[in-house]
Amino acid sequence: MTLRQLRCLVAVSETLHFGRAAERCHVPQPALSSQIQTLEDALGVILVERTRHRVLMTPLGEELAARARAILRDVADFQAVAQRSARVFNGVLRLGLLPTLGPYLLPHVLPAIRERFGDLKLYLREEPAGRLRADLERGDIDAMLVSIDDGADRQALPLFREPLWATLPLGHRLVTAETLTASDLAGEELLLLEEGHCLRDQALAFCRIAGAREQASFRATSLDSLRQMVATGLGLTLLPALYVAAEGLDDPQIAVRPFDHPPTRLIGLVWRDGGAHGPELRDLATLLRSNLPDVVKAAR
Known part of the structure; x- marks a missing residue:
């Protein structure tokens, strides 16, 4: 059993695709298949089910892939400690x-x-x-x-704690306020990032507190997309203070307002x-x- 075989096993378990796993391991696909086969032969078990259309991990394959990840993490830390120098x-x-x-x-x-x-x-x-x-x-x-x-x-x-700022289309009813409270957003629909962004989860948590909800017809892939959709009048959103400061947000179609007790x-x-x-x-x-x-x- 070798570390290369363990890396190949982990790659297959995470991609469920021999081609993509081979790319991750920087080896030709036949070489990766050979590594998996050699590992199975050495252990006397089946780790991967191969069909014409898909690749599946056996239950034992999933368990051993998880153990292989832990082994590879330990090896990486072992090497880092061994190689530490004055730098x-x-x-x-x-x-x-x-x-x-x-x-x-x-x-x-x-x-x-x-x-x-x-x-x-x-x-x-x-x-x-x-x-x-x-x-x-x-x-x-x-x-x-x-x-x-x-x-x-x-x-x-x-x-650090980073405040989130309300970003509104220019004609919105809240534009005239200098600062906002959470209750000001009650009943509003907020534009949010797509699934996978932790900022989305934080914005949703604030929506629940404020009595607001997500605007379900659009999910952004970036902060720039959120800003642009606000400028079109599609809705309002929450933007992080660092983004607001970096971009300047001098867009004449939007207004940025802080909260008196800001979400962070x-x-x-x-x-x-x-x-x-x-x-x-x-x-x-x-x-x-x-x-x-x-x-x-x-x-x-």
Whole structure:
């Protein structure tokens, strides 16, 4: 049994497709099939059911694929510990970010990161939270900046709270107000992001508090899409303060209003349990908190 065989097994279990699994493992499809067959022969069991039209994991195959993921995570951490040197993060940090956060936070913190960590090679990956968590578990990234719960454990450090602002079409009844309350949105329909974005879940939670509901005819793929739909008069939405500040939002077709008690999302730095870079990531969290723009409030 080899690590390559375990990687192939995990790839097949996650894609249920030999071609895509081979691409992920950077091997030809026949080579991947051979690795799976060799592993099955060595174990004396069937892990994958193959038909002309689809690939299915056997129950044992699913269980062993889950164990293989854990083994590969441990191996990645083992290698990271063994290779640690005087260079921070071994010279490379793979950081995941939410697409609703990264482009609007990074301009504020990247200069400080470059100054503090010198020639650190920073690789950034933007994906929704669910995909980032899977990337972290697989060892594809070292840490991620995502929304976290208030009761974050020792692998998640709170960084800041970001307010959400109401964004309204220009002719909306609430445009004349300087600030809004949650009850002002009672009965309103809000435009939201599509499934998979944690910002959608936070907006839905606020809708329940405010007595509002989702505008069911449209789901956006990005914050820009939400803004554009508001400008057309389709409805109102909630936008994060960093996005509002970064974009300026001088569109004559929309108005942005704060809440007197704004809904917020808590952003934190999260890393893998047992990962090799805990002390360095804590230093990074401190650095990030010290270089935040005024529109967000550092968490303590």
